[in-house]
Amino acid sequence: MTDGPDPERLDALEKRLAAAKKGQEPEAREESHISQAQHGWRMVTELVAGLLLGFGIGYGIDHLAGTLPWFMIIFTILGFIAGVRTMMRTAQEVQNKNSMQDAD
Structure with missing residues (x-):
């Protein structure tokens, strides 16, 4: 008759439990709704920046001429076109990134 549990067996059991828990934990993923909102604001900012840059250049040339x-x-109009093209490129990057994550 033993006085108590075997410490070696308890340590082995704890290690197996820790390994089992680690295998069942879901991987940490970034919050997709926050990420999508960030991409949305990035695209809006790119469009507005294109418009303002085009307006500023055009106004400067008009003022001088x-x-x-x-x-x-x-x-x-050219700034708007450039902003839309940049937005489309960003949307394509986001789509490629999401499709790569879905494949994993």
């Missing part, structure tokens, strides 16, 4: 509002209109 005295042709107000022609270059401002043209460069604002």
Whole structure:
């Protein structure tokens, strides 16, 4: 008759339990709703930046050339196009990233 539990067997049991718990824990994933919101704001910022940059360049050229509002209109449209293209590129990156995560 033994006085108490065998410490070696208890240690072995604790190690096996820890290994089993570790195998069952889900992997830490980033919050997708926060990540999607960040990507959304990034795309909005890219569009607004393109518009403002185009407007500023056009207004500056118009001010120097005295042709107000022609270059401002043209460069604002070009800035909008550049912003949309940048947004589409960002959306493609996000889609590729999500498809790679789904494949894992």
